[in-house]
Amino acid sequence: MLICRVVGSIWATRKEDHLKGFKFLVVQPETLGSFDTQQPVFIAVDRIGAGIGDQVMVTRGTPATFIHHEETVPIDALVIGIVDSVDIASGDSQ
Amino acid sequence: MLICRVVGSIWATRKEDHLKGFKFLVVQPETLGSFDTQQPVFIAVDRIGAGIGDQVMVTRGTPATFIHHEETVPIDALVIGIVDSVDIASGDSQ
Amino acid sequence: MLICRVVGSIWATRKEDHLKGFKFLVVQPETLGSFDTQQPVFIAVDRIGAGIGDQVMVTRGTPATFIHHEETVPIDALVIGIVDSVDIASGDSQ
Amino acid sequence: MLICRVVGSIWATRKEDHLKGFKFLVVQPETLGSFDTQQPVFIAVDRIGAGIGDQVMVTRGTPATFIHHEETVPIDALVIGIVDSVDIASGDSQ
Amino acid sequence: MLICRVVGSIWATRKEDHLKGFKFLVVQPETLGSFDTQQPVFIAVDRIGAGIGDQVMVTRGTPATFIHHEETVPIDALVIGIVDSVDIASGDSQ
Numbered sequence: 001m002l003i004c005r006v007v008g009s010i011w012a013t014r015k016e017d018h019l020k021g022f023k024f025l026v027v028q029p030e031t032l033g034s035f036d037t038q039q040p041v042f043i044a045v046d047r048i049g050a051g052i053g054d055q056v057m058v059t060r061g062t063p064a065t066f067i068h069h070e071e072t073v074p075i076d077a078l079v080i081g082i083v084d085s086v087d088i089a090s091g092d093s094q
Numbered sequence: 095m096l097i098c099r100v101v102g103s104i105w106a107t108r109k110e111d112h113l114k115g116f117k118f119l120v121v122q123p124e125t126l127g128s129f130d131t132q133q134p135v136f137i138a139v140d141r142i143g144a145g146i147g148d149q150v151m152v153t154r155g156t157p158a159t160f161i162h163h164e165e166t167v168p169i170d171a172l173v174i175g176i177v178d179s180v181d182i183a184s185g186d187s188q
Numbered sequence: 189m190l191i192c193r194v195v196g197s198i199w200a201t202r203k204e205d206h207l208k209g210f211k212f213l214v215v216q217p218e219t220l221g222s223f224d225t226q227q228p229v230f231i232a233v234d235r236i237g238a239g240i241g242d243q244v245m246v247t248r249g250t251p252a253t254f255i256h257h258e259e260t261v262p263i264d265a266l267v268i269g270i271v272d273s274v275d276i277a278s279g280d281s282q
Numbered sequence: 283m284l285i286c287r288v289v290g291s292i293w294a295t296r297k298e299d300h301l302k303g304f305k306f307l308v309v310q311p312e313t314l315g316s317f318d319t320q321q322p323v324f325i326a327v328d329r330i331g332a333g334i335g336d337q338v339m340v341t342r343g344t345p346a347t348f349i350h351h352e353e354t355v356p357i358d359a360l361v362i363g364i365v366d367s368v369d370i371a372s373g374d375s376q
Numbered sequence: 377m378l379i380c381r382v383v384g385s386i387w388a389t390r391k392e393d394h395l396k397g398f399k400f401l402v403v404q405p406e407t408l409g410s411f412d413t414q415q416p417v418f419i420a421v422d423r424i425g426a427g428i429g430d431q432v433m434v435t436r437g438t439p440a441t442f443i444h445h446e447e448t449v450p451i452d453a454l455v456i457g458i459v460d461s462v463d464i465a466s467g468d469s470q
Contacts, residue, residue, distance in 0.1 A: 001306070001325035001358055003292070008182040010097070012151055012175030014142055016161065019174060024095070024151070026126075026182060032308075032323050039322065040133065041126050041182070043095035043151055048296055052183050057294055057306070057325055059358045062156045062250070062344045062438070066354040067298065072160040074174050076095055076153045080301060080356050081294030088290040088308060088323070089334050102276040104191070106245055106269030108236055110255065113268060118189070118245070120220075120276060134227065135220050135276070137189035137245055146277050156250045156344070156438070166254040168268050170189055170247045196464040198379070200433055200457030202424055204443065207456060212377070212433070214408075214464060228415065229408050229464070231377035231433055240465050250344070250438045260442040262456050264377055264435045283400070283419035283452055285386070314402075314417050321416065330390055339388055339400070339419055341452045344438045348448040349392065362395060362450050363388030370384035370402060370417070371428050 001057045001080065003030045006050050010043055018073050025050060025079065027058055032088055044077035057081040095151045097124045097180065100144050100173075104137055112167050119144060119173065121152055126182055138171035151175040189245045189268065191218045194238050198231055206261050213238060213267065215246055220276055232265035245269040283339045285312045285368065288332050288361075292325055300355050307332060307361065309340055314370055326359035339363040377433045377456065379406045382426050386419055394449050401426060401455065403434055408464055420453035433457040 008026035025046045029039040044058050047067070056079045064078035102120035119140045123133040138152050141161070150173045158172035196214035213234045217227040232246050235255070244267045252266035290308035307328045311321040326340050329349070338361045346360035384402035401422045405415040420434050423443070432455045440454035 003308075003323075003325060008180060010151065010180040011178045013178050015175040016142060016172070018162070024175075026097075026180065029322065037322070040123065040131070041097075043097060048298060057292065059356045061358050063347050063354075063356045063358045065157050065160065066347065066356045068300070068353070071162070072157075074153045074157045074160045074172055076155050076157045078298070078356050081297040081306075084293045084295050086290060086292040086308065102274060104245065104274040105272045107272050109269040110236060110266070112256070118269075120191075120274065134217065134225070135191075137191060159251050159254065165256070166251075168247045168251045168254045168266055170249050170251045196462060198433065198462040199460045201460050203457040204424060204454070206444070212457075214379075214462065228405065228413070229379075231379060253439050253442065259444070260439075262435045262439045262442045262454055264437050264439045285402075285417075285419060311416065319416070330392060339386065341450045343452050345441050345448075345450045345452045348441065348450045350394070350447070360392070360450055363391040363400075366387045366389050368384060368386040368402065 001059050003032060003083065003086065004028055004056050004058045005030055006052050006054045006056060007041060016074055018071055027056065030055070042077060044079050045075050046079040048079060048082065050079050050082050055083040057083060095153050095174065097126060097177065098122055098150050098152045099124055100146050100148045100150060101135060110168055112165055121150065124149070136171060138173050139169050140173040142173060142176065144173050144176050149177040151177060189247050191220060191271065191274065192216055192244050192246045193218055194240050194242045194244060195229060204262055206259055215244065218243070230265060232267050233263050234267040236267060236270065238267050238270050243271040245271060283341050283362065285314060285365065286310055286338050286340045287312055288334050288336045288338060289323060298356055300353055309338065324359060326361050327357050328361040330361060330364065332361050332364050337365040339365060377435050379408060379459065379462065380404055380432050380434045381406055382428055382430045382432060383417060392450055394447055403432065418453060420455050421451050422455040424455060424458065426455050426458050431459040433459060
């Protein structure tokens with residue numbers, strides 16, 4: 001999973017079937033620790049009430065569809081948690 | 095999902111079986127927010143009527159095949175929505 | 189799917205079971221539009237008769253195995269079409 | 283699989299269903315051999331007792347969900363082993 | 377599939393279930409043709425007897441688990457062949 005920040009929302013009226021009612025957020029992978037290269041934003045489905053500014057955990061790929069929905073849906077990213085806290089050890093963890 | 099711009103079309107007469115009738119678009123991932131590195135174009139199947147210049151949401155990987163088609167098809171990208179609007183918060187979202 | 193050029197062939201006598209008879213091509217992702225960074229070559233299975241120099245569409249990941257073969261096979265890339273033509277809009281498509 | 287170092291932990295009370303009880307670690311891909319470009323951290327589920335500072339093997343994607351759990355879960359990375367030793371041949375392996 | 381060189385081995389006593397008996401190799405993606413950027417090493421399961429210095433074909437992702445094993449296993453890379461020869465056309469293949 002990636003640690004991301006919710007930075008926006010996106011709307012599409014004309015959609016593939018089976019996607020009505022899904023909420024789509026724009027998320028930005030966070031730069032943490034010694035890695036500070038910006039990565040591109042992408043879109044994730046949210047079913048747990050995340051909002052702009054929230055730090056979230058995002059699952060990508062087929063597992064994003066393992067949501068026990070009544071049918072499979074063509075999505076590839078899902079917000080699976082809203083982060084309470086993240087502890088990164090300092091550089092001496094080696 | 096990625097936010098992409100439709101930039102072209104591609105045709106192939108000689109194809110794997112089960113791909114007759116599919117429409118293939120060339121899409122370009124968009125640079126949004128503070129990320130401005132160009133990413134390579136790729137090909138996505140479209141079933142909802144997207145055209146050149148449209149901003150679209152694209153699902154990649156196996157979920158692109160979750161289209162309730164009569165059989166599985168060997169495709170790895172699908173246009174799932176034509177974007178009405180996208181709101182990206184300004185840099186103070188941290 | 190990626191647009192690639194067929195640049196070579198590869199042979200392996202000692203293989204995982206269930207891969208006998210498959211033809212393996214070396215393919216190079218093409219640089220198109222404004223993106224001109226070279227990407228690494230990879231290997232794709234071909235079942236439609238592609239040859240050196242052909243421009244092809246390549247599906248990657250699990251969908252490469254959705255080929256209605258008698259059993260699942262451990263491959264992750266498949267040539268799904270030989271390109272007749274590709275039209276990329278000029279830079280004013282924004 | 284990637285060779286990673288466990289560098290942190292992450293907590294989320296508000297989560298997708300079916301994720302209660304899972305332990306989430308922050309892992310950093312290791313730089314080994316002649317490749318020394320830092321890669322971003324990500325989150326992996328751990329079920330085998332890995333801790334901060336441990337060198338671990340991490341499986342990503344759908345196979346991370348092949349854990350014989352009672353139901354499918356939307357995770358995309360799993361710690362599958364705690365490394366005892368890793369031997370990398372010197373540069374003359376060509 | 378990727379063309380890789382076997383550069384090492386890795387051992388882990390404490391592992392996820394269902395992984396006993398698997399052999400894990402460290403592999404380095406090869407630089408071929410005009411692409412010469414080093415890529416990071418990763419770990420692949422080997423069931424066909426590859427050794428240090430061998431050039432191998434590696435399947436990644438879920439297809440790496442399509443090995444007709446008695447149960448699904450959480451691995452994401454598999455050596456599928458030991459390369460006999462690879463022919464890359466010279467730069468005039470365009």
